[in-house]
Amino acid sequence: MNDLFGQILGWLPMLSRPQVLLQLGLVALVVVGGQLLARRDGRTARHWHWALGLGITVVGGGLGCGLLAIAHQPVTLAMLLIAFVASLQVSELLLRRSVGWLPADQIQPLRYLLIRPFLFGGLVWSLIELLDTRAELALIPLGRWVGANVNVGDLTRLLVALYLLMVSSGPPSLGVAWLLKRVFALERVSVRAMGLMVRYAVITLGTIAVLETIGFNSTAVLAIAGGLSVGLGFGVKEVFGNFVSGLWLLFEGSLRPGDIVALDGDFCEVRRLGLRATRLWRDRDNAELVIPNQTFFNSSTVEFSVGRTLFHTQIAISVDESQPISTILGLLEEIAAAVPGVETHLPPQAYLQGMGDCGADYVLKFWIATPFRNRSLCSAVFQSVVERFQVLGIALPYPHLVIERPPVGLPVEPPAQPSD
Amino acid sequence: MPPIRATKAFLLVALPLTLLSACDLRSKELSGTAYLAISVEGDQPLTKAILQEEVLQAQTIVEAFRQLHPHVAIETNLFRESEFIAEVRKRQAAGLGPDLMLLPGSTARTLVEADLARELKLPGATRNQLDPDSLTRLETTPGTLAGLPILMRPQLACYNRNRVAASPATTIALIDQARRGLRVGLAVDSRSLFWSTGPLGADQALIAAAAGRPLKADERQGLMRWLEWLSAANFNQQVFLEPDQEALVQGLLERRLDWIPCNSGNLSRLRETLGTALGVGELPSGPHGPATPITRLRVLAFGTGSTARQRSLAEALALFALNPWIQSTLTSDNQDMLPTNRFVPPSALHTPVLKAMQRSIEQADASDAISKLLPAGDPRDRALSRLVTAVAFGELTATDATEAVIKALAPAP
Numbered sequence: 001m002n003d004l005f006g007q008i009l010g011w012l013p014m015l016s017r018p019q020v021l022l023q024l025g026l027v028a029l030v031v032v033g034g035q036l037l038a039r040r041d042g043r044t045a046r047h048w049h050w051a052l053g054l055g056i057t058v059v060g061g062g063l064g065c066g067l068l069a070i071a072h073q074p075v076t077l078a079m080l081l082i083a084f085v086a087s088l089q090v091s092e093l094l095l096r097r098s099v100g101w102l103p104a105d106q107i108q109p110l111r112y113l114l115i116r117p118f119l120f121g122g123l124v125w126s127l128i129e130l131l132d133t134r135a136e137l138a139l140i141p142l143g144r145w146v147g148a149n150v151n152v153g154d155l156t157r158l159l160v161a162l163y164l165l166m167v168s169s170g171p172p173s174l175g176v177a178w179l180l181k182r183v184f185a186l187e188r189v190s191v192r193a194m195g196l197m198v199r200y201a202v203i204t205l206g207t208i209a210v211l212e213t214i215g216f217n218s219t220a221v222l223a224i225a226g227g228l229s230v231g232l233g234f235g236v237k238e239v240f241g242n243f244v245s246g247l248w249l250l251f252e253g254s255l256r257p258g259d260i261v262a263l264d265g266d267f268c269e270v271r272r273l274g275l276r277a278t279r280l281w282r283d284r285d286n287a288e289l290v291i292p293n294q295t296f297f298n299s300s301t302v303e304f305s306v307g308r309t310l311f312h313t314q315i316a317i318s319v320d321e322s323q324p325i326s327t328i329l330g331l332l333e334e335i336a337a338a339v340p341g342v343e344t345h346l347p348p349q350a351y352l353q354g355m356g357d358c359g360a361d362y363v364l365k366f367w368i369a370t371p372f373r374n375r376s377l378c379s380a381v382f383q384s385v386v387e388r389f390q391v392l393g394i395a396l397p398y399p400h401l402v403i404e405r406p407p408v409g410l411p412v413e414p415p416a417q418p419s420d
Numbered sequence: 421m422p423p424i425r426a427t428k429a430f431l432l433v434a435l436p437l438t439l440l441s442a443c444d445l446r447s448k449e450l451s452g453t454a455y456l457a458i459s460v461e462g463d464q465p466l467t468k469a470i471l472q473e474e475v476l477q478a479q480t481i482v483e484a485f486r487q488l489h490p491h492v493a494i495e496t497n498l499f500r501e502s503e504f505i506a507e508v509r510k511r512q513a514a515g516l517g518p519d520l521m522l523l524p525g526s527t528a529r530t531l532v533e534a535d536l537a538r539e540l541k542l543p544g545a546t547r548n549q550l551d552p553d554s555l556t557r558l559e560t561t562p563g564t565l566a567g568l569p570i571l572m573r574p575q576l577a578c579y580n581r582n583r584v585a586a587s588p589a590t591t592i593a594l595i596d597q598a599r600r601g602l603r604v605g606l607a608v609d610s611r612s613l614f615w616s617t618g619p620l621g622a623d624q625a626l627i628a629a630a631a632g633r634p635l636k637a638d639e640r641q642g643l644m645r646w647l648e649w650l651s652a653a654n655f656n657q658q659v660f661l662e663p664d665q666e667a668l669v670q671g672l673l674e675r676r677l678d679w680i681p682c683n684s685g686n687l688s689r690l691r692e693t694l695g696t697a698l699g700v701g702e703l704p705s706g707p708h709g710p711a712t713p714i715t716r717l718r719v720l721a722f723g724t725g726s727t728a729r730q731r732s733l734a735e736a737l738a739l740f741a742l743n744p745w746i747q748s749t750l751t752s753d754n755q756d757m758l759p760t761n762r763f764v765p766p767s768a769l770h771t772p773v774l775k776a777m778q779r780s781i782e783q784a785d786a787s788d789a790i791s792k793l794l795p796a797g798d799p800r801d802r803a804l805s806r807l808v809t810a811v812a813f814g815e816l817t818a819t820d821a822t823e824a825v826i827k828a829l830a831p832a833p
Contacts, residue, residue, distance in 0.1 A: 010495040013453035017727055019515035074515035074725070130514050133497045133507075135466040 003140045004152055011131045023078035026068065030060040031085055050096065054089040057082060077130065084123045091115045113167055121160075146224070147217030154214040158207075165206040173199035193250030196275075238294070239276060245293035246275040255296055260309055260371055262302035263291070267371040283372045304371060310343065311371040315382050318359045320395040325352055325360065328394075332364045335384045341377045343367035358397035451491035454726075454733045456482075457508065457518035459501045459527060461611075461665065461683075461716070466498065470666070473689050474498060477571060477718075477750055477757060478522055481741045484749070488740070492733060494520075501527065508536050508723070517725040520734040521567075525557045525717040526795040528567035532560055537721040539564040549742065551760045554717055557792075567719035568738045569760040571750065574780035575615055575713030578672060578682035578690055579699045587679065587701030591619045591649070594679070594704050598658040605660050605668045605677035606653065608805045608812070612665045614790055615681055615713040618783070619706020622646030623790075629829035630793035630800070640822060642708065647811045647818040647825070654812035661812050663805075683716060684777055687756040700773045702780060714791055715784040718757075794829075803828035 034056035038049040061082035065075045095107055128134055138153025177194030211221055232240045249255050250273060259270045268280035268289060280289040319328050329350045336348035348366035368377045389396055460474050475496055482494045499507045504527055511517045531537035541564050554569035577587040584602055588594040598604045607613060617623040621642035628635050653659045660677060662668050669686050671677035673693045681703055690698050703711035720738040740746060747759035748768040755773050758781060794801055807824050810816040
């Protein structure tokens with residue numbers, strides 16, 4: 001490691017040459033000047049700032065480099081740095097323009113995981129090429145790791161391979177998953193879940209392949225993996241448990257975005273299925289809930305899948321026992337069917353449940369499109385029944401509390417003492 | 421990036437650098453960092469062993485120099501010989517060119533012609549110390565040199581003494597030994613193979629073809645004879661044709677080969693692995709003359725983009741490398757080079773290996789011409805390698821190949 005630091009420190013005196021400082025000064029002037037001018041400009045749109053900055057970088061940088069070239073001064077370093085700044089500004093401009101058609105949650109990963117690392121990596125790569133020899137730098141030893149003599153080249157190869165696997169395996173994995181789903185007709189398993197599985201498999205195999213080419217001892221790697229598993233099992237058990245549960249839920253397809261689940265008596269819609277937790281939306285108070293995946297994995301859950309959310313609900317009602325039962329049953333079904341929101345292709349059904357304290361107890365069952373409307377539609381049906389029965393003069397008995405007061409002047413008997 | 425942050429970042433980079441350069445100017449003692457670029461022969465991937473072999477002499481010089489000037493640091497970079505000029509050009513264009521370059525004499529001349537290295541004029545006393553042949557090879561205009569000749573790496577025969585007691589003295593004996601089981605390695609690149617043209621009378625033909633001069637009948641005959649010999653050699657199951665010099669060295673190191681033509685620069689590596697089993701001798705002569713080995717003259721050339729301090733440091737180091745004491749130390753310690761300073765005491769050159777190297781240098785006069793005419797990385801060199809391979813594997817007859825070689829070596833109009 002000391003050799004590497006020594007080599008990097010050895011570049012500094014090279015950068016102190018006057019012709020190098022001149023180029024660095026030009027780049028700094030162009031960048032700072034561009035930023036100052038863009039700030040002074042009255043227009044508030046951020047993309048306008050970037051466009052102006054880009055213009056200044058290209059024009060100012062080009063002019064500066066031209067002047068240096070005319071003066072027979074070196075310019076490659078300045079051109080490289082200006083090209084980097086301009087590329088950064090172009091990418092930022094494009095990202096800001098793409099807000100309309102690119103999903104918002106894709107822009108940040110694109111910026112920080114793909115574009116900027118690529119540009120920065122390209123700059124570092126080119127600078128090393130100018131300051132040193134890549135092949136020679138790659139041979140600097142870093143030590144003996146897991147049975148292999150690792151040098152800078154090996155470590156760089158490993159890191160670049162891992163990064164590329166992480167970044168670029170997403171879309172191809174989704175493609176493979178889509179194909180697998182089509183070929184094997186896997187209906188319940190979501191493409192995203194399979195894509196995720198394929199992606200992790202590709203990353204794992206790729207990492208093993210790179211480790212193998214570097215010469216890592218596979219037995220030692222397996223031992224480390226085993227140790228890590230134990231560590232994970234004890235240390236971050238909950239996180240790991242949630243992660244595995246999330247993976248399983250995704251793969252099994254038992255829970256998908258758009259499904260409705262009952263949680264503590266409330267119906268919630270599944271918004272996003274993450275690897276650690278699931279995001280739910282609760283209708284009652286418009287709250288978003290983040291529920292650890294293990295909750296769904298370890299307990300039974302009432303669930304309505306997407307496209308299968310018909311909910312069978314009911315209300316109970318007591319009617320005067322003197323009314324003909326068949327008339328009441330027919331009336332109840334008719335009233336419920338007429339309420340907007342009650343499914344008519346599955347007709348409501350009324351039942352006599354028995355004779356209660358107040359009268360005959362009926363149950364009216366009907367279907368609604370989504371459990372989220374359960375409360376409002378039950379209330380609407382009940383309201384329709386009461387109003388219609390009032391019009392028809394059908395009494396709706398309810399428990400009465402009758403307090404009889406004794407006539408004035410009569411002695412009041414004391415309450416009997418309980419006997420032992 | 422907001423302007424304040426950008427300014428801060430710039431100051432953070434620029435200030436230490438300015439202070440560093442200021443420190444450089446203040447001090448009167450020789451101090452600072454100079455950048456030394458070293459050329460590596462061949463196109464094979466760089467390995468730790470090649471790297472060590474190439475920087476060995478430079479490291480010894482730098483370490484001794486640092487004992488005199490402890491505040492001096494020399495950073496080394498290695499480039500392939502075929503890409504050396506392009507690499508230097510690229511770095512010069514960024515203001516990051518090397519201050520000093522350790523490279524073959526022919527490359528130093530090309531760099532000076534391309535304005536990528538500066539010529540130097542040596543004081544008479546220093547000039548007198550140097551080997552006159554080396555000076556002639558490096559003279560650009562009367563009195564000026566493309567670089568300072570530092571060391572010579574002659575071509576030799578390297579063999580495994582456990583398999584053969586001494587190197588065969590003639591090409592006929594070599595093939596004869598191969599028939600009896602000696603595994604002989606030959607490389608198809610012109611620099612490694614040129615030694616065999618002398619014994620078969622083809623050296624002048626190749627020089628004439630590379631210079632674009634029409635070939636005489638006997639020269640043409642000699643060329644055909646050489647190609648026939650190569651074809652016949654490859655029919656022998658114990659003669660192995662390898663793509664380059666590095667493959668030959670690897671073959672001897674891994675004991676797949678028993679005899680190879682080698683460069684003295686390879687000796688440290690071979691010695692480390694083969695130990696006392698390594699035999700070193702002269703290359704075989706033949707019915708038409710002695711071997712024509714190629715001597716690699718290693719030269720220190722000076723970059724054009726250095727600061728005054730870096731320039732004086734580079735010059736001091738180059739002159740130090742010519743010092744008879746350091747040259748003598750380099751020669752006797754490593755036994756893999758010959759000095760360019762004529763005042764190195766003969767006692768330093770008394771070992772059999774060094775004597776074989778001296779004889780090789782005496783034979784190398786003819787090959788100087790081919791080194792100049794066919795510099796490293798020349799596309800004609802690759803064309804020649806392809807034709808030699810085709811002849812050796814019977815795809816082309818020696819007669820057809822003779823014309824093809826003459827055409828391939830003809831310089832571009």
